[in-house]
Amino acid sequence: MRPESGQVLHFSEDPTITRFLPHVAATARQPEPYVWAVDHEQSPAYWFPRDCPRALAWCGGTTTDQDRARIVGVGCGVRVHAVEYGWLAALRTVRLYAYRLPAEPFRPFGTPRPHAMVAVEPVVPLGPAEPVGDLLRCHEEAGIQLRVLDNLWPFWDAVVASTVEFSGIRLRNARPRPVEGGVAPVDA
Template sequence: MTTAATGPPWHSAAVVAADARGPRLFHVSDAGPLARMVPRPSPPGTEHTGRPWVWAVDEEHLPHYLLPRQCPRVCWRASDATGPLLASTARRVVAVEDGWVRRLSSTTVHVHALDPATFHLLDAQAGYWVSDEPVDVLSVQRVDDCVLALAAHDVELRVVPSLWPLVDVVTEHAAEFSAVRLRNAGPRRVPGRRPGGGSSDA
């Protein structure tokens, strides 16, 4: 079943029926809609590189993935973060670089609700679950505007020129955070150095 909307569709009959078998789990993809998912090698850069899994995220952390797949981002739960830079009246904050803003409203993503029966928890802080068996898709929602989808989940979208100051802060002052696709982020800016390589004493 596929629906086209911007708000959360996580209450279809198939998804609700799956609650008795485990948590609500989702896989967000630029591709789709898909009917079944098979294990694929895990991406490089982690201790799980090459492991053949189907990856999913739980409902609590789903907003971290309501973005184009390659978009770098820093996400955190605002309620237990300390310091003014991380404060928000929203439940969660998702920060992206300003160069990605246009794509948030022009890229379509598909949210696949998955049968949780064969999944096991890999990382509670990030909400990652994995399965080494093929997984049936229970329902699919098409999201055409990521900005509206984030707002529907009580998420503050924060647009910044660079993610790196936030990366440094969340590692010290946020109990729960995720930094995703940082290899696609802009370079760290060295204080006092101009983009062309020169330095400034101003």
């Protein structure tokens, strides 16, 4: 599920929203209230249950062949999403909806590369919420590799130390980092 031209999407497990009001998100790092949405490129990052921790990686202009093979995999496309086994059942059963919103009031948010679209005024959806459907199929049809791991942290650490581009969402909900040598590493 991706937006059409002139639209952005807001994904939610609530199919009853009739108006989006700017608010400060619980996870926000800035104090300004916004209505949050995503564009075509960022939509796949939200094909998950809301609280599902996920590590996303994709090849960019400076990604080395070695990192592409090591992180994404040989012959596996250019993008990989990873979740933990503990979230697989929710990924298969969540009822996720997409709201199509007019793109006009939104502007890109995030540096150095925007990762969301934000509006500072209330926004009314262009229509009712649309069921996103099978999230595994969404990944398959988009050619995005989906990995299911016991623990996200080893993969995440490899991703952030590589030349691939990446995003981590709801990582605070991931299982604790594995203990190495009897001492838990300090989270960044």
